[in-house]
Amino acid sequence: MIAPIVLWTVIGLFAAFGFVIALRAARANSGTAGDYYIGGRDIGGMVAGLSYAATTYSAFMLVVLTGLTYRGGIGALGFELIYFAGLSLLVIFAPRFWLVGKRWGFISPAEMIGARYGSRGVARAMAIVSIVFLLPYCTTQMAGIGLLLSGVTGGGISLFQAVATGAALAMFWALLAGLRSVAWTDAALSVVMFVSGLLAVGFAVAALGGPCQFLGTLQADHAEWLSVPGPGLWSFPTFIALSFPWFFFTLSNPQVSQRLFILRDFRAMRRMILWVMGFGFLFTLVAVIWGLAALQLAPDLENTSMATPALLSSGVIPVWVVLLLIVGILSAAISTLDSIALTVGAMIARDVVRGIEDQSDARQILSGRIVIVAVVLFASYFALEQAAIVDQLAALSAAGLLVSVPPIVGAFFWRRGTAAGALWAVLGGAAVAVWLAIFQGISVFNPVLPFAVSGTSVGLFVLVSLVTRPRATALDFQTEIAEQLAHHRAW
Amino acid sequence: MAIDQKPQKQPSRGRTVWLTGMAIAILAGIFVPYGLLAGSDRAMAVLIFWLLFGVVVIGLIAIGVMRWRDET
Numbered sequence: 001m002i003a004p005i006v007l008w009t010v011i012g013l014f015a016a017f018g019f020v021i022a023l024r025a026a027r028a029n030s031g032t033a034g035d036y037y038i039g040g041r042d043i044g045g046m047v048a049g050l051s052y053a054a055t056t057y058s059a060f061m062l063v064v065l066t067g068l069t070y071r072g073g074i075g076a077l078g079f080e081l082i083y084f085a086g087l088s089l090l091v092i093f094a095p096r097f098w099l100v101g102k103r104w105g106f107i108s109p110a111e112m113i114g115a116r117y118g119s120r121g122v123a124r125a126m127a128i129v130s131i132v133f134l135l136p137y138c139t140t141q142m143a144g145i146g147l148l149l150s151g152v153t154g155g156g157i158s159l160f161q162a163v164a165t166g167a168a169l170a171m172f173w174a175l176l177a178g179l180r181s182v183a184w185t186d187a188a189l190s191v192v193m194f195v196s197g198l199l200a201v202g203f204a205v206a207a208l209g210g211p212c213q214f215l216g217t218l219q220a221d222h223a224e225w226l227s228v229p230g231p232g233l234w235s236f237p238t239f240i241a242l243s244f245p246w247f248f249f250t251l252s253n254p255q256v257s258q259r260l261f262i263l264r265d266f267r268a269m270r271r272m273i274l275w276v277m278g279f280g281f282l283f284t285l286v287a288v289i290w291g292l293a294a295l296q297l298a299p300d301l302e303n304t305s306m307a308t309p310a311l312l313s314s315g316v317i318p319v320w321v322v323l324l325l326i327v328g329i330l331s332a333a334i335s336t337l338d339s340i341a342l343t344v345g346a347m348i349a350r351d352v353v354r355g356i357e358d359q360s361d362a363r364q365i366l367s368g369r370i371v372i373v374a375v376v377l378f379a380s381y382f383a384l385e386q387a388a389i390v391d392q393l394a395a396l397s398a399a400g401l402l403v404s405v406p407p408i409v410g411a412f413f414w415r416r417g418t419a420a421g422a423l424w425a426v427l428g429g430a431a432v433a434v435w436l437a438i439f440q441g442i443s444v445f446n447p448v449l450p451f452a453v454s455g456t457s458v459g460l461f462v463l464v465s466l467v468t469r470p471r472a473t474a475l476d477f478q479t480e481i482a483e484q485l486a487h488h489r490a491w
Numbered sequence: 492m493a494i495d496q497k498p499q500k501q502p503s504r505g506r507t508v509w510l511t512g513m514a515i516a517i518l519a520g521i522f523v524p525y526g527l528l529a530g531s532d533r534a535m536a537v538l539i540f541w542l543l544f545g546v547v548v549i550g551l552i553a554i555g556v557m558r559w560r561d562e563t
Contacts, residue, residue: 074537074538074541077538077541078520078521078524078537078541081520081541081544081545081548082517082520082521084545084548085513085516085517085520085544085548087548087552088513088517088548088551088552088555090552090556091509091552091555091556092506092555095559215535219534219535223534226534226535226537226538227528227529227530227534227537228524228525228528228529228537229525229529236525239521239525240521243521247517265561266559266560266561267561269556269559270556270557270559270561273552273556274553274556277549277552277553281545281549284545285542487560488559488560488561489558489559489560490559491503491505491506491509491555
C-alpha cells in the first residue's frame with residue numbers, strides 16, 4: 001500500500017504542474033468563444049494528437065480494459081483494436097469536418113449538423129442526446145479515479161476524497177482557459193501517462209522473469225486467456241456487442257469529433273492522426289499486457305476492476321513508477337472528463353440555450369463554464385453512488401451515442417437527408433436505447449442493444465427523409481467543399 | 492437548384508479501393524480469430540493475428556492521410 005501522504009504530495013506536484021500550463025494557456029486566449037472552445041482553430045498536430053489520445057484513451061484503458069483482460073483474456077485486445085480501427089473514419093471525415101467548420105465557423109458538432117439540415121431543432125436534439133449519454137461516461141472517469149486512489153492506499157484516501165480531487169482539477173483546467181488549457185495539459189500529461197505505462201509494464205514483465213518467461217507462464221497456467229472466446233467473457237456476441245459501437249466512437253462522441261475543428265491546417269490534421277495512431281496502438285498493448293501481468297502477479301481477484309490497484313500494490317513495481325502511473329491514470333481520467341465537460345458546455349451555450357446570434361462571446365463562455373461545473377458535479381455524485389457498475393455505464397454510452405452517426409454520415413454523403421429524418425434518427429434511436437437498456441434490462445454485452453439502436457436510427461433517418469423534403473435553409477456540404485477536398489487530395 | 496436535385500459526383504477509384512481494403516481488414520479482424528483461429532491449439536495465434544491486424548490498420552490509415560496536399 002502507498003501512504004496517503006506520499007500520494008497527496010505527488011498529486012499536489014501534479015496539480016501545480018498543470019496549474020502552470022493552464023495559466024500559460026490562459027494568457028494565449030483572446031476571449032472569443034471560438035478561442036475558448038476550439039483554441040481559435042490554431043492547434044498544431046502534435047498537441048492536437050496527444051490531446052486527442054489523452055481524451056479518447058481514458059482511465060478506461062488502465063482500469064476497465066485491464067480488468068476485462070484479467071477476466072476474459074486476449075479478446076480485450078481484439079475489442080480495443082476494432083475500436084482502434086475506427087480511427088480509419090478520420091481519413092474520410094476529418095477533412096470534411098475541418099473544411100465545413102472553417103467555412104461556416106462551427107464550434108460544436110451538433111451545431112454543424114443542425115446547420116447542414118437547416119434546423120436548430122436537430123442541433124438541439126443532438127446536443128441533448130449527447131449530453132444524456134455522455135454523462136454516464138463522465139461518471140466512469142470519476143469512478144476510475146476513486147477506485148485507483150482508494151485502492152492503492154487501501155482506503156487511506158477515501159472514495160469521496162479521490163473524486164473531489166479529480167473534480168477540482170478537471171473543473172479548474174476546463175474553466176481557466178477552455179480548450180487551449182485542456183489541450184496543453186492533455187499533451188504534457190499524455191506523455192507522463194505513456195511513459196509511466198511503459199515503465200510499469202516493463203517492471204511487471206521483468207518481475208515475471210522477462211518477456212519469454214512471462215509468455216511461457218501465461219501459456220502454461222492461463223492458456224485459455226490467449227484464445228477466444230477464452231475463459232468466458234469474450235463470447236462472439238459479447239465481442240460484437242462491445243466492438244460495434246466503439247468502432248464509431250470517433251464520430252459518435254462529440255468531445256472527440258469536436259477535436260477536428262481545432263486544427264490549424266491539413267498538415268496538423270495528418271500529424272494529429274499519426275500521433276493518435278502511434279499512441280493508441282502502443283497504449284493498447286500496454287493496457288492488455290498489464291492485465292495479463294496482473295493475472296499472474298495478483299491472481300484470484302473478485303472485482304476485476306481492481307486489477308490495476310492490486311498490481312500497483314503488489315510490491316513488484318518500484319514506488320516511483322507506481323506514483324508516476326497513478327499520475328498518468330489520473331491525467332487520463334481528468335483529460336476525458338474536462339474534454340467532455342468543455343464540449344457539453346459548448347453544446348449548451350451554442351445549441352441549446354439560445355440562438356447563437358443573440359449571445360455575446362462573454363455570455364457563451366459564461367454559459368459553458370456554468371455547464372462545466374454542473375457536469376463535473378453530476379459525474380462526481382454518480383461516481384460516488386454507482387462506482388460498482390463502471391463497465392456497464394461506459395459501454396452504454398457508446399451504444400446510445402450511435403444515434404448521431406446516421407445524420408453525420410448523411411450530412412456529407414446523402415443530399416436527400418432531411419431535418420425531419422435527422423431528428424427522428426436521433427430521438428427515435430435514443431428512445432430505443434433507453435427503453436432497451438433501462439426498462440427491458442438488456443445488457444450492453446448483448447448485441448441486440450447496439451444493433452437495435454443503430455438499426456432504428458438508420459431506418460428512421462432514411463425512411464423519414466424519403467417522405468419529407470430538405471429545408472430551403474439546409475446547407476449543401478458536398479457541393480460547397482468538393483473543390484477543396486479535391487485540392488487537398490482528400491477522399 | 493434544390494439540394495436534392497444536384498448531381499452526385501462519383502467517388503474516386505482510390506477511395507473505393509481503400510474502403511474495400513479497410514472493410515476486408517476489419518471483417519478479418521473479427522472473423523478470423525472467432526472463425527479460423529477459434530479454439531486453435533496454436534497458443535499465440537490469436538495474439539499474433541491481432542497484432543498484425545493492428546499494423547495493417549496503421550498502414551491503411553497512413554496511406555489515406557499521406558496523400559493529402561497540405562498547402563491552402
